[in-house]
Amino acid sequence: MNYPHTKIEKKWQAFWKKKRLYEAKNTSTKKKYYTLVEFPYPSGDGLHVGHVRSYTALDVISRKRRFEGYNVIYPIGYDSFGLPTENYAIKTGIAPQVATKKNTKTFRRQLESLGFSFDWSREVDTSDPQYYRWTQWLFLQFYKAGLAYKAKTLINWCPSCRIGLANEEATGGVCERCGSKVEKKEKSQWMLKITAYADKLLKGLEKVDFLPEIKTQQRNWIGRSEGREINFSGISIFTTRPDTIDCVTFLCLAPEHSLVQKMLSGEVRIGNKDVVKKYVDEAMSKTDRVREEAKEKTGVLIEDYSVINSFNGDSIPIYVADYVLGHYGTGAVMGVPAHDLRDQAFAGIFNIPVKDAPLITDEKQWPGKKKVTYKLRDWVFSRQRYWGEPIPMIICNACGFQPVPERDLPVLLPKVKDYRPREDGESPLASLSSFVSVKCPKCKGKAQRETDTMPNWAGSSWYFLRYLDSKNKKAFADKRIIKKFLPVDWYNGGMEHVTLHLLYSRFWNIFLHDRGLVSVSEPYKKRTAHGLILGEGGIKMSKSKGNVVNPDTLVKTFGADALRLYEMFIGPFSESTPWDPQGIVGTHRFLNRIHRLYVATFKNKKGGKKAVKKIPVDSTLISLLNKTIKKVSEDIEEMRFNTAVSELMICFRALEDAQASLKAGSVLSKELFTSFLILLSPFSPHLAAECWELLGKKGLIEVQKWPTYSQKLIKEEQVEIVMQINNKVKGKLMIPSGATQAEVEILIGLAPNLERHLLGTTIKKIIFVPGRLINYII
RNA sequence: GCCCGGGUGGCGGAAUGGCAGACGCGACAGACUUAAGAUCUGUUAUCCCUUGGGAUGUGCGGGUUCAAGUCCCGCCCUGGGCACCA
DSSP states (O other): OOOOHHHHHHHHHHHHHHHTTTOOOTTOOSOEEEEEEOOOOOOTTOOOHHHHHHHHHHHHHHHHHHHTTOEEEOOOEEOOOSHHHHHHHHHHOOOHHHHHHHHHHHHHHHHHHTTOOOOGGGOEETTSHHHHHHHHHHHHHHHHTTOEEEEEEEEEEETTTTEEEOGGGGGGGBOTTTOOBOEEEEEEEEEEOGGGGHHHHHHHGGGSEEOHHHHHHHHHHHTOEEEEEEEETTEEEEESOGGGGGGOOEEEEOTTOHHHHHHHHTSSOOSOHHHHHHHHHHHHHSOHHHHHHOSSOOOEEEEEEEEEETTTTEEEEEEEOTTSOTTSTTSEEEEOTTTOHHHHHHHHHTTOOOOOOOOOOOGGGOOSEEEEEOSOOOEEOOBOOSSSOBOOEEEETTTEEEEOOGGGOOOOOOOOSOOSOOTTSOOGGGGOHHHHEEEOTTTOSEEEEOOOBOOTHHHHTSHHHHGGGTTOSSSSSOHHHHHHHOSBSEEEEEGGGTTTHHHHHHHHHHHHHHTTSSSOSOSBSEEEEEOOEEOGGGOOOOTTTTOOOOHHHHHHHHOHHHHHHHHHHSSOTTSOEEOOTTHHHHHHHHHHHHHHHHHHHHTTOOTTTSOOOBOOOOHHHHHHHHHHHHHHHHHHHTTOHHHHHHHHHHHHHHHHHHHHTSOTTOBOOHHHHHHHHHHHTTTSHHHHHHHHHHHTOSSOGGGSOOOOOOHHHHOOSEEEEEEEETTEEEEEEEEETTOOHHHHHHHHHTOHHHHGGGTTOOOOEEEEETTTEEEEEO
C-alpha cells in the first residue's frame, strides 16, 4: 500500500503558506542566512527535472539552516526576457507578455508543488515594468559613470532573412532559419566597460569561497597577462616572452590590424596587395572560433615590406595570419619558432627559419615597455530585438546622447504588431513613431528614442538585490535591507553560467559598491555548481528528442518527497547524471516504509495516554544514530547529498529491524524516531512533518533544533581489521578498538585459522594500520 | 583550437593511499497470495576448480609505494564553456 502522498503534501504546503513559515523577517534578531539559486527562464516547456535538482539542494541547506536557528532568506523569481519567447511570438503571434504570464503561472504552480521553502513574498519577474524600471535605472548609473558607451561591433547577419542573429542561431556559419551563409555586418552598439573592472574582478576572487574550478575558469576568462609591448619599425606587438627577443624570425598581423587595412587601401605600399586582400576578406568572414579551430594554420607573406628587430638588427618578414586575433593584445605578434609551438607550426608551413639564440634572462635588457593585457572584452549590451528592456537613452541631433530623466522611468516596452526585427536590422521598436519621437530632455527639441533593448543578462545581473526589497518603488532596494542580508551566503547554479552571468553580476555589484549603493563589493560569499540531469542514455533532454521528463507526472505518481529524495540520491551533485525512470521507485519505497513504521508504532497511541515501556536500546543502534547524525550533517555541508540519503537508508533499516524485534506494545526510545525525522525533513519535508505529528509531541518539526552527535557514542567497542600476507587478504578479526600492534599480533597467534598462514614462513616486515589492517611481508 | 570537469558491475553510483563495488535500480530464487500486484527474505563484478578456495578486475601505457580507483608522467574517450541561448 502506498502512503497518501498527495493528501499529505497538499496539507503541509497549505499549512506552511498559511503560517508564512518560510518568509524571511527584515526585523529578525536571528543571524541571517541568504541562500540563492539561479532563477528559471519560464519557457513553454515547464519546469525541468534539472531545476528540481538544484532547487532541492539549496532547499535542503536552507531547511538545515533554519533548524540551526538562522533567519533564512531563500527567494525565487523569473528571468523572463529572452529569445525563445520572442521567437514563439514571431511564430504564433502570441504576445511575449501573454506567453510569459502563462508560463510563469505554470512554473509557480510546479515550484509550489515541490514544497520548496521559498519566500514567496519576495518573488520577482525581470520583464515586469516595476522590475525593469530599475534595470534601466542601473544602466543610467553606468552611463553617468562613463562605463556605458557606443562602439562599432560586428554582428552575425543573415542576408536572406535580413536580421541579426544570435551566435546560437548562426552555428556553423549558417542561418538557423533559412540555411543561408551568415555574413558579418558592422553595427553601432551600446557597450559596458567591464574591462575597467578586470583587476577588481580578479582580486575579488581571492576573498570568496567559490569552487576552485569556478575560480580558475573566471581567472582564465579574464586572462590577465603581463608582458612587453615591443616596437618593430612602427609595428607594436605584445609578448609575454620578451626573453626570446633574440630568436624572432617573423611577425604576424591579424587581418583586422590597422596597418593591414592601410595596405589594402593603398596608403601603405606592398608588393602583393591583391593576394593579401583575398586572404583578409576570407578571414574576416570567419568567426574567431573557426579561425582558432583550423587544423592547419594559414597566412600570407606581405611582399616588399619588412621590419627591423632593433634588439639584434635582424630584418624580419611580415605575414597576415588569421590565428592572430584582432581584439587581443595589439593584434600583432612576434614569431619565435624556437620557443613557441604555434609559431613553430606556422614557420614549418611557410619555411621560415628557426633561430635558437640564448634567452635574455636580464630584464633590464628587454626592449619595449611593460604592458598588461586581458582576454576579457567589453560587454556588448545592445540587441536589436523586441523582448528586452528598452535602453533608456534619447538621441538628439543637437545635444547628442541624452539619458532619459530618472523620473520618466520606466521606458515602457510598447506593444507592437510585428515582433520581427526590421529589414534594416533595427529592432521592431524603430517602426513605432509613437515610441521613437520624443523631446530632447536637454534642449526640448525634436529627438529620437534609442530602440535597442538590453541582453537577457541585464535582469539577472542584479536580481539577488531586488529580492531583498522587491516591492520598493523609490529605489532598486533599500540600503539598510541590503546591508542586513548581503552578501549571499551560498549561491548555486550551473557551470555553464560561470564565465558570463556570474562574472557580469559580480561586475554590477562591485560597481554599485564603488558608488556607495551596496554594502559589500563581492555579492556571493560561496558559489557551487550542480551537474546536469540528462535524458536516458546520457543524451541531453530536449523536446525534439522526446525524452523530456515532466516533474508533474512524477509528483502525481510518487510524490514531491520521493522526487526530491531521488534527485538528491541520483549521483554526485556536481556531476551530470542520466535520468533513470526506475530510480525514483527506490526512494518511493523507502518513504512508504517510513510512513508504515510510524503509523504502526504511533497511530492511536497518543503520548502519555498509555504507559510505554522504556526499552533499553542497543549500544550499536545508538552508535549508528550518532554516526548518521554526523554523516548527514557533514554530507549536506559538502553537498554529498547522495551519500547522506544512503546513510539515512542504512539508519532507518536498523531502526525498523530493532522495532520489529520488540514485543507488541513496546516502543524503542523516542529519541531515535525524532532525530531520524529531523534528519530526513530537509529532503522530504512533507512526510517528515506528517510523521512528526504522529509522534504526538508538542510543537512543529519545523521549529526543532538540528540533532547533535557525540563522538564518544559513535566509537564502538570492537572493530574489524584485515589480516594480509604480502598485501593479499587472508582473513579478518574483531579486536578491541584502540588495540596496539603487539596486542593484535597476540590475537592472531590465538586464532588458528589466521595463524596457519604464518606457519613455516619468515616474516620480513609487519605493517600495522590501527583499526584497519595488519600486513605481513614474508 | 583554447579554458574547466569526468571515465569504477547489467544501470545510477560508494570508497581519510589500507578489504574495490556501500546505498539504490534491475535480474534471479524463495515466502505470502486462488492468481497477479504490492510486501518481505536471500543471491547477484568476471573467470576457474566447485565443502572451501584460486586467479583477474576501477578508460589505455608507464612510474612511485609494503600497498594505487586514489599520487606522478604520457595518451585515448567523453561532458560544459568560448562573449548575441538561458
